[in-house]
Amino acid sequence: MTTATAPRLTAKGAATRARIVAAAADLVLARGVGGTSLDDVRAGTLTSKSQLFHYFPGGKTELVMAIATYQFERVLQAQRPYLETLDTWADWDGWRDALLAHYGTQPHWGCPVGTLVGELTGTDPVAAAQVAGHLDSWCGYLRDGLRRMRDSGLLRRDADPDRLALAVFASVQGGLLLTQATRSIEPLSAALDAALTALHAAAPTPPRS
């Protein structure tokens, strides 16, 4: 949707737009979408009204969608290289550690993508659908890894990779929500450990490693 409404930009223009998105993302992280007006973004990014309209002709929805994509890409980046190579139990442990390291530095923020769901569902269905798509893409990496592990025999033939991926991803999102509520990384850590325990329970007996 973003590309459909965004203007063609010069390299300098694209850099300016990216700067606005990054700064606005911080505002939304701190105050929520509802607590961040376009006036706040203008003030926080030293941007004029006409500039903001130039870069985001679709208004707040377009800006929010750009923020969601920006945060989504950052969160994926923090999980690399494990995210694309969840082929062994050691990969899952590495992924777990990468998540804890990333969010451990900012436990009070929760997940900058997941927190958008609650805010946008009732107020901005277009942006909410985009965020749901990001979450599905994220979960898709877990799904793909678990399918490969079933194919390679690390999971039982009767394991359901799609359902297991949903469960692990729910543990990530719920762990982050509780991490934000408690300002401690412990809920995410406990949630990931239990999720990995559930995955191991879907391995053949005795488990291979």
Add this chain to the structure above:
Amino acid sequence: MTTATAPRLTAKGAATRARIVAAAADLVLARGVGGTSLDDVRAGTLTSKSQLFHYFPGGKTELVMAIATYQFERVLQAQRPYLETLDTWADWDGWRDALLAHYGTQPHWGCPVGTLVGELTGTDPVAAAQVAGHLDSWCGYLRDGLRRMRDSGLLRRDADPDRLALAVFASVQGGLLLTQATRSIEPLSAALDAALTALHAAAPTPPRS
């Protein structure tokens, strides 16, 4: 905190206040805290400005806290009687089914308590702390049940009930976030099944029932 600022009310006054809270809770569920102004609440509840101030002298924070408590109590009620008696594996299965039945009728709303975390953390620390307290109380029921199950031998002596409770509760919250994003109860169902698998993995071998 609510009782500290709320005025003494007659029975009729208390009923009016409760009616405003229930109606405002629906508005916040649909639009989020940031998307719901006191003007919206006045219009949605046919209440005058002075009436609203009479019932909520602490303003929006007090109203939001009353809404959070109202939703918290509703969510606990939906999990009864299992919530207080999570003493056997059958109790956990009953609790799981009660959660799925409750949220299955309203998958697009997510958790009316959990969704407040992301919105309030940066904008209203007082209300955010109250919501965090509600979440901890909710998780406390799971914790207490798992402690009793360890004491009765249904969990191993080396099991960590507090950490397991956090993990199960994260599955509930994350499952509900993804249920809201996808408008399907499947993520909550998958998350709860995996959480219960992780609990069973903490049972003595062979597991007792």
